[in-house]
Amino acid sequence: MGIIQSIKEQGMNKLQVISDFDMTLSRFGCNGRRCPTSHNILDNSRVVSEDGKKELKDLLHYYYPIEIDPERTLEEKCPLMVEWWSRAHDLLAQQKILKGDIAQIVSESDVMLRDGFNELFDQLHKYSVPLFIFSAGVGDILEEIIRQANVFHPNVNVVSNYMDFDDNGVLKCFKGPLIHTYNKNHTVLQGTEYFQQLSTRTSIILLGDSMGDLTMADGVPSVENILKIGFLNDKVEERRGKYLDAYDIVLESDETLDVVNGILRYVLTET
Numbered sequence: 001m002g003i004i005q006s007i008k009e010q011g012m013n014k015l016q017v018i019s020d021f022d023m024t025l026s027r028f029g030c031n032g033r034r035c036p037t038s039h040n041i042l043d044n045s046r047v048v049s050e051d052g053k054k055e056l057k058d059l060l061h062y063y064y065p066i067e068i069d070p071e072r073t074l075e076e077k078c079p080l081m082v083e084w085w086s087r088a089h090d091l092l093a094q095q096k097i098l099k100g101d102i103a104q105i106v107s108e109s110d111v112m113l114r115d116g117f118n119e120l121f122d123q124l125h126k127y128s129v130p131l132f133i134f135s136a137g138v139g140d141i142l143e144e145i146i147r148q149a150n151v152f153h154p155n156v157n158v159v160s161n162y163m164d165f166d167d168n169g170v171l172k173c174f175k176g177p178l179i180h181t182y183n184k185n186h187t188v189l190q191g192t193e194y195f196q197q198l199s200t201r202t203s204i205i206l207l208g209d210s211m212g213d214l215t216m217a218d219g220v221p222s223v224e225n226i227l228k229i230g231f232l233n234d235k236v237e238e239r240r241g242k243y244l245d246a247y248d249i250v251l252e253s254d255e256t257l258d259v260v261n262g263i264l265r266y267v268l269t270e271t
């Protein structure tokens with residue numbers, strides 16, 4: 001039997017959705033221009049100095065090609081990703097960013113959620129299906145994005161990199177453990193108990209845009225069905241083979257959540 005059919009037969013009470021955020025729930029591009037990641041929203045904002053912006057852009061131009069390079073191994077990439085995230089977080093921590101400015105920074109940014117986000121969040125909420133957002137982005141920023149989009153429903157849980165502010169609301173550092181593209185697995189979830197509480201939710205729909213997102217469900221105690229849907233946004237030709245091997249469904253240059261919503265509609269409606 002196919003995975004989608006098995007998930008439907010198990011029923012909505014057994015289902016949970018685990019999703020990446022940047023470039024999976026948010027758009028990769030619009031009208032030929034790149035949309036920002038949660039990190040980029042901060043990097044490009046008015047609260048970062050011109051020198052800071054340049055240094056953050058230099059880091060992006062150096063490390064992003066490494067992140068998506070299909071020829072490099074995970075072992076090669078991991079220490080370099082730690083280096084990128086740590087250097088970027090240190091730079092951001094020097095900018096005296098105020099907690100009270102986050103909402104405006106987000107509302108002034110070019111971030112866009114994928115078309116169909118309302119249906120996705122609202123369907124999952126309506127049927128009380130837990131949505132776990134597991135992100136190597138900036139938690140405070142992505143939470144604000146979904147709050148401003150009016151879809152931060154009670155069934156949504158987020159694990160990400162959160163900012164640590166001092167008593168005056170000034171950013172001093174980022175809280176640990178550091179989450180980067182290639183350590184999104186049980187090792188950074190210790191102490192959260194999230195998946196243990198959902199141990200009866202043994203059907204999973206996993207949404208990601210990188211090879212690192214494939215391990216996001218590793219902490220789920222007893223997976224019975226898992227449907228992995230991958231958004232292939234960049235270096236499409238070079239990475240297609242690896243994505244097709246790893247994901248059950250690969251969506252190329254698709255800025256919508258239409259396929260995901262169609263599957264959920266099928267799974268969640270009784271026939």
Ligand SMILES: Nc1ccn([C@@H]2O[C@H](COP(=O)(O)O)[C@@H](O)[C@H]2O)c(=O)n1
Pocket residue numbers: 020021022023037038039040060064067084085088134135136137180181
């Ligand atoms: N300083 C940084 C570090 C990372 N990024 C990008 O953000 C993405 C966040 O990861 P998700 O797991 O939430 O997709 C990642 O893919 C990096 O390209 C950044 O923009 N700036």
